[in-house]
Amino acid sequence: MRRTEIKSLLQSRDYGNEVLVQGWVRTKRGSKNVSFIALNDGSTINNVQIVVDVDDNSAAILEKVNTGAALSVVGELVESAGSGQKVEVHAKNIEVLGIANPDEYPLQPKKHSLEFLREKAHLRYRTSTFGAIARIRHNMNFAIHKFFHDRGFFNIHSPIITGSDAEGAGEMFQVTTLNLKDIPKTYDGQVDFRQDFFGKAANLTVSGQLEAELAALALSKVYTFGPTFRAENSNTVRHLAEFWMIEPEFAFGDITDDMNLAEDMLKYVIGYALEYCMEDLSFLSNRQAEEEKSKKTDERSMELIEKLRFVLDKPFERLTYTEAIDILMNSKPNKKKKFQFVIEGWGADLQSEHERYLVEKHFQKPVILTDYPSNIKAFYMKQNDDGKTVRAMDILFPQIGEIVGGSQREENYEKLYNRIKEMGIPEELMWWYLETRKFGTVPHAGFGLGFERLMLFITGMSNIRDVIPFPRTPMNLEF
RNA sequence: UCCUCCUUAGCUCAGUUGGUUAGAGCACCUGACUGUUAAUCAGGGUGUCCUAGGUUCAAGUCCUAGAGGAGGAGCCA
Numbered sequence: 001m002r003r004t005e006i007k008s009l010l011q012s013r014d015y016g017n018e019v020l021v022q023g024w025v026r027t028k029r030g031s032k033n034v035s036f037i038a039l040n041d042g043s044t045i046n047n048v049q050i051v052v053d054v055d056d057n058s059a060a061i062l063e064k065v066n067t068g069a070a071l072s073v074v075g076e077l078v079e080s081a082g083s084g085q086k087v088e089v090h091a092k093n094i095e096v097l098g099i100a101n102p103d104e105y106p107l108q109p110k111k112h113s114l115e116f117l118r119e120k121a122h123l124r125y126r127t128s129t130f131g132a133i134a135r136i137r138h139n140m141n142f143a144i145h146k147f148f149h150d151r152g153f154f155n156i157h158s159p160i161i162t163g164s165d166a167e168g169a170g171e172m173f174q175v176t177t178l179n180l181k182d183i184p185k186t187y188d189g190q191v192d193f194r195q196d197f198f199g200k201a202a203n204l205t206v207s208g209q210l211e212a213e214l215a216a217l218a219l220s221k222v223y224t225f226g227p228t229f230r231a232e233n234s235n236t237v238r239h240l241a242e243f244w245m246i247e248p249e250f251a252f253g254d255i256t257d258d259m260n261l262a263e264d265m266l267k268y269v270i271g272y273a274l275e276y277c278m279e280d281l282s283f284l285s286n287r288q289a290e291e292e293k294s295k296k297t298d299e300r301s302m303e304l305i306e307k308l309r310f311v312l313d314k315p316f317e318r319l320t321y322t323e324a325i326d327i328l329m330n331s332k333p334n335k336k337k338k339f340q341f342v343i344e345g346w347g348a349d350l351q352s353e354h355e356r357y358l359v360e361k362h363f364q365k366p367v368i369l370t371d372y373p374s375n376i377k378a379f380y381m382k383q384n385d386d387g388k389t390v391r392a393m394d395i396l397f398p399q400i401g402e403i404v405g406g407s408q409r410e411e412n413y414e415k416l417y418n419r420i421k422e423m424g425i426p427e428e429l430m431w432w433y434l435e436t437r438k439f440g441t442v443p444h445a446g447f448g449l450g451f452e453r454l455m456l457f458i459t460g461m462s463n464i465r466d467v468i469p470f471p472r473t474p475m476n477l478e479f
Numbered sequence: 480u481c482c483u484c485c486u487u488a489g490c491u492c493a494g495u496u497g498g499u500u501a502g503a504g505c506a507c508c509u510g511a512c513u514g515u516u517a518a519u520c521a522g523g524g525u526g527u528c529c530u531a532g533g534u535u536c537a538a539g540u541c542c543u544a545g546a547g548g549a550g551g552a553g554c555c556a
Contacts, residue, residue: 109505243556
């Protein structure tokens with residue numbers, strides 16, 4: 001007999017049919033004559049109710065039916081006599097596939113703290129919250145591929161191991177097969193990487209952008225969506241040492257096309273979540289509302305689904321860095337010196353508190369900032385004619401801050417070469433990148449979107465460690 | 480890396496100016512209940528108060544150090 005997934009079982013109205021359901025027990029409750037088991041198989045957030053008539057035979061089995069146990073149930077699909085559900089399964093035979101000793105099984109039919117569940121990462125998939133997040137994560141993953149595919153972008157697998165340490169996006173993890181107890185040295189005492197696996201120093205990638213640019217300068221429209229590694233000692237709710245990044249890159253376009261693409265993409269995936277993940281979103285919305293009951297009224301955030309619709313409906317606010325500085329200079333918190341870092345003038349790097357003021361207080365919607373001072377941005381960004389700004393664009397979201405960072409790229413060989421020299425980047429590592437500007441260079445642009453930061457926004461979760469199954473952060477590699 | 484806070488039962492947490500026997504809800508065990516919805520009702524406490532020192536007649540409570548966790552900042556996606 002073939003297993004019916006609970007998702008389709010709950011939609012079925014074929015009363016009287018014999019069905020096979022398999023899943024894990026969420027709760028068991030009941031009285032002398034009848035027992036009710038809430039069974040979940042992960043296909044949906046909803047459980048199916050198994051009804052068991054208690055007799056000598058079933059009583060022995062029911063003793064082994066505790067929260068967390070795995071069951072295989074054959075029974076009749078019936079219209080529910082109770083009020084909480086439309087259908088239920090009247091059990092004829094229950095087999096306990098795997099017991100879960102209640103004295104040892106840590107998950108209970110109650111609310112656990114997210115901190116506790118992080119320490120039980122191997123079991124937290126079995127909770128409603130993490131099941132919902134996992135299903136949404138899959139759907140967002142799929143929606144991103146669909147968005148780009150439908151628009152003619154090709155997915156590029158950029159390398160995970162890189163020989164370049166000039167990607168310029170942060171500290172890198174080293175990759176080596178050298179014996180760390182006996183590291184070969186050169187005559188002048190340096191590590192002799194010629195004896196290493198690749199014959200040179202190797203690292204995990206911090207960005208697939210440079211390779212994506214190479215592809216875009218042949219295929220016109222590409223994107224990468226892969227793991228990314230940063231060895232920064234960051235201990236925050238929005239940083240991971242291993243995360244997933246989406247990096248589209250396209251030729252024959254400029255910074256405005258870049259902004260349009262990013263805004264379209266964010267709205268597309270948010271719309272996709274609203275269309276296909278409503279049950280999971282509703283659960284997370286209730287969860288968030290419950291969590292925020294303890295907060296003061298003015299500190300509570302907007303209801304999750306309302307927030308998603310709100311972002312979908314409004315155009316993002318677009319302004320230049322220079323305009324943003326003007327707004328911040330004239331803002332109340334700046335004048336009253338309420339900011340920890342008071343803005344003194346043009347050229348200041350914007351801190352989290354400034355970005356949040358713009359997004360959450362001043363505009364109250366997502367903001368795209370462009371044309372930053374060149375000295376606070378990466379070497380590859382296109383230099384403006386004013387000689388002091390570059391065509392960068394950052395998209396700032398409420399609570400999360402920077403969710404997208406992108407730019408039009410410098411396509412002029414001389415300008416790019418000079419910038420590399422100025423910033424002290426070893427040009428021998430960048431020869432292949434520079435050559436693309438020598439041979440058939442064209443205007444092009446792209447951006448990076450942190451997948452987990454998108455997940456934070458869509459799920460309303462507040463800690464990035466809860467939107468990736470097995471988070472890698474400093475001093476944390478248990479699972 | 481810097482700053483702040485937290486660590487008490489399996490889980491979530493309370494524990495007053497230091498005071499005698501360590502508290503609640505849930506989970507678990509026993510029983511009741513003719514269909515429950517995190518079922519309900521009655522009974523049962525299952526504890527290295529994070530660890531190691533110290534102050535004190537007396538430490539869950541105060542001090543020092545360490546471990547673990549969380550939040551904020553920086554770096555950024």
